[in-house]
Amino acid sequence: MKNLAIIVLITIPFLGACKGKENTFSLATKGSSGTTLAKVGNEKIGSDQFVVLYDKVQAGRPFGAVSKEDFLRELVRLELGALEAMKEKLDQEPEVEFQLKATLTQALLQKHLSEKVKNINVTDTEMKDYYDKNPQIRASHILLRVPPNADQKSQDEIEKKIGTIYKQAIADKKSFPELAKKYSEDPTGKRGGDLDYFSKDRMVPAFSEAAFSLKEIGDVSQPVKTQFGWHIIQLTGKRGFKDADKNIIRQTLLAEKRKKVVEDYFSSLEQKFKTTIFKDKLESLNTTPPPQPK
Incomplete structure (x- = not known):
């Protein structure tokens, strides 16, 4: 059961990206999906999709392999759960829709920005300049x-x-x-x-x-x-800078540079999709205030 719980946690994010035009969730993709390994109603779980997901899970479990049979059974459960959730129209719940969009956005950033973010560097000069401004x-x-x-x-x-x-x-x-x-x-x-x-x-x-x-x-x-x-x-x-924790300064600057990469990317998307934010409408919203500090 422990293995299966881990598989669910790792696999669920992939399912958000499988929402098709027919408004259904499925591990099946259009076109060839290899050998059919399981059927859930009219949906098929193909070997191509299985290998991609299985290898992803295995890569994150260096201290214990997951059997292929257990993994396939878990994919079947996920397919069953997704189909039943769609039947109950849970995909129309605001929180569920938010989670799905967050998953898709995460996948988008991983695809387009991962290499750029990974190659960001911070120099000693940048660290000193930062500390001089933020003692x-x-x-x-x-x-x-x-x-x-x-x-x-x-x-x-x-x-x-x-x-x-x-x-x-x-x-x-x-x-x-x-x-x-x-x-x-x-x-x-x-x-x-x-x-x-x-x-x-x-x-x-x-x-x-x-x-x-x-x-x-x-x-x-x-x-x-x-x-x-x-x-x-x-x-x-x-x-002074000489005695400061350089690692904390470096991590702070890395985070700022990564944030800028992401912000610049979303700025380009805002232009692409002609985004408008109506700030004046926010004041009239009846929201719950945050809890007071204890």
């Missing part, structure tokens, strides 16, 4: 959360409490880690509030502005309000 600091913080449904009295009490903690932190800056362990409602409190090194864009704007305005190691910020609650921040470290 990193190390900081610790103390957080007192403000519940989204807190009344004014509760909010005032939390603000008063963070002010009291701030006075203690200023009076003895070395006590900051212990104050964080005692008062902070953030998981980092257990380690003295340590956030490790981060760049300005990693945190919410109000937090970053306060943190990066600190000049000397040990400096403590005044209480700062964000959507998470009230913070007090202490600067605990600075470093």
